Amino acid sequence: MNNRSTTIPIRFVSGLLDCLGLHLDRGLAQVARAGIAPALLTEENGRVTVQQFGAFYRLLAAEIDDETPALFSRPLRGGTLKFLCLGLLNASNLRVALHRFGGFFRIILDDLRFETSERNGVLRIALVEYRDLGPQRVLKLELMLMLVQGVASWLIERRIEFSSIELAYPKPAHAAEYGHMYAGPTRFDQAVTALHIERHYLTTPIRQDKAALSTFLSNAPTDWIYVSINARPTTHRVRDYLEAHLDRALTVDQVARALHTSSRTLARRLAAEGSNFQAVKDTLRRDVAIARLARSREPVSVIGEALGFEDPTAFNRAFKHWTGNTPSAYRRPGSPN
Numbered sequence: 001m002n003n004r005s006t007t008i009p010i011r012f013v014s015g016l017l018d019c020l021g022l023h024l025d026r027g028l029a030q031v032a033r034a035g036i037a038p039a040l041l042t043e044e045n046g047r048v049t050v051q052q053f054g055a056f057y058r059l060l061a062a063e064i065d066d067e068t069p070a071l072f073s074r075p076l077r078g079g080t081l082k083f084l085c086l087g088l089l090n091a092s093n094l095r096v097a098l099h100r101f102g103g104f105f106r107i108i109l110d111d112l113r114f115e116t117s118e119r120n121g122v123l124r125i126a127l128v129e130y131r132d133l134g135p136q137r138v139l140k141l142e143l144m145l146m147l148v149q150g151v152a153s154w155l156i157e158r159r160i161e162f163s164s165i166e167l168a169y170p171k172p173a174h175a176a177e178y179g180h181m182y183a184g185p186t187r188f189d190q191a192v193t194a195l196h197i198e199r200h201y202l203t204t205p206i207r208q209d210k211a212a213l214s215t216f217l218s219n220a221p222t223d224w225i226y227v228s229i230n231a232r233p234t235t236h237r238v239r240d241y242l243e244a245h246l247d248r249a250l251t252v253d254q255v256a257r258a259l260h261t262s263s264r265t266l267a268r269r270l271a272a273e274g275s276n277f278q279a280v281k282d283t284l285r286r287d288v289a290i291a292r293l294a295r296s297r298e299p300v301s302v303i304g305e306a307l308g309f310e311d312p313t314a315f316n317r318a319f320k321h322w323t324g325n326t327p328s329a330y331r332r333p334g335s336p337n
Contacts (some may be wrong), residue, residue: 007287008181009174010046010224012053015139016060017041019070027069030059034214035294037330045324049291050180054222071140072111073131080108081220085151085213088206094156095123095202101151113143121199122163126192129168141193143221146181148195150224154216156204159183163198166190179232181225228285234269236281249308253276286322289315293330300327 013036016122020027031038034056040046048056061067066075084104091097095118100123102114111131117124125148133140145165153160162184171188178186184195208216241255255277256263270276285307298315304315304327319327 006050006180006225007047007290008050008053008177010040010043010048011174012050012055012139014041016057016069017132018191019136019139020064022069022072023064023235026063027060030063033059039329040325043323043325043329046329047286047290047323049287050222051291051295053225053296054219055222057221065332068143071136071143072109074108074110082213082217085216088151088155089208089213091155091206091212092153093202093206094204095204096199097155098123098148098197098202099150101148112140113146114148121202123197123202125197126194127168130193138172141167141169142181145193146197146221146224150221152197152201154223155206155208156201157207158201158204160184160197160201163196165196166192166194168193177235192251220230232273232275234266235273235280238266238270238277242281242284243288246285246307247305250281279285282318282322286319289319289327290323290330293327303327328332 014030015028017024017031028038031041034052036048036052036056040048057069062078064070064075065078067078067080084101087104091100099116101114101244105112105114106274111129111133111251113130115126115128117126127144129137129139149160149162157181160183160248162182165182165184165186167186167188168190169188175186175188181262237259238255241258242250252266253263257264259266267277270280289303289307292298292306293300296303300315301312304312304319306316309315309318316326319325323330
């Protein structure tokens with residue numbers, strides 16, 4: 001599933017802004033620079049692309065010289081992530097690298113520690129809170145979980161599927177979005193937030209080097225967020241096929257035939273993954289529409305037609321149903337409607 005056509009709730013942007021305190025005006029200036037329409041910040045159902053969020057995060061981190069922008073009591077100055085990764089590259093395998101990861105943050109971070117332990121070949125990385133993380137506690141834990149999975153997966157050039165993810169907070173309203181954030185079964189209301197990684201990942205040698213580090217850092221945190229194909233394989237197969245044929249008003253029967261199955265079997269498999277054909281189709285068209293509105297100057301009518309809507313009014317109506325707003329609200333500042 002293509003990160004370029006994936007969106008996440010605007011709360012990931014507004015939550016970071018809420019952490020800024022006296023730096024709020026400097027943060028708001030980065031919203032427009034990241035191609036995000038400022039009006040979306042007040043929209044409960046607003047969404048941004050993963051690329052927009054990544055751009056905003058990088059711009060904000062550079063603006064206030066904190067690579068965890070105002071999340072913790074002590075800033076992580078520019079270059080912190082680079083030094084972390086440099087210390088991991090010569091580890092013999094992922095197990096050693098993750099132990100170093102925890103030790104690094106123990107030195108530089110007072111509020112939160114990544115404590116590792118191992119049992120029966122499974123490594124547990126616990127995010128132990130040493131200070132009150134404040135009103136945006138859930139967001140801070142979410143972002144730090146993304147950091148672990150992003151660095152770990154990059155080191156071994158393989159998307160890690162966690163055996164379980166424990167979350168020390170109640171199930172949030174946006175829990176359905178976790179399919180875009182983490183790879184593995186999640187359990188809420190746990191004593192401690194933690195990731196569990198199986199042995200076959202731990203013994204994998206490090207496959208990255210200094211030459212690859214610049215690209216990884218320049219994409220952060222975009223590459224920390226990914227969709228687990230193994231977790232919902234049928235959903236992703238359907239979405240990928242629909243994305244390759246966006247301009248066609250495909251039915252479930254047509255897609256089922258293309259995927260060499262029956263429509264009944266396809267519907268059953270989607271239901272087992274908590275979805276259905278129309279939901280997959282609408283989510284894809286919503287995400288692609290938002291992405292094209294954000295990064296292009298195409299007229300709204302052209303975007304609607306490319307998504308299979310012959311009538312611009314029908315596209316506007318569908319978009320408002322998906323997002324609660326009109327397509328023009330998602331336009332970059334200065335872009336045409």
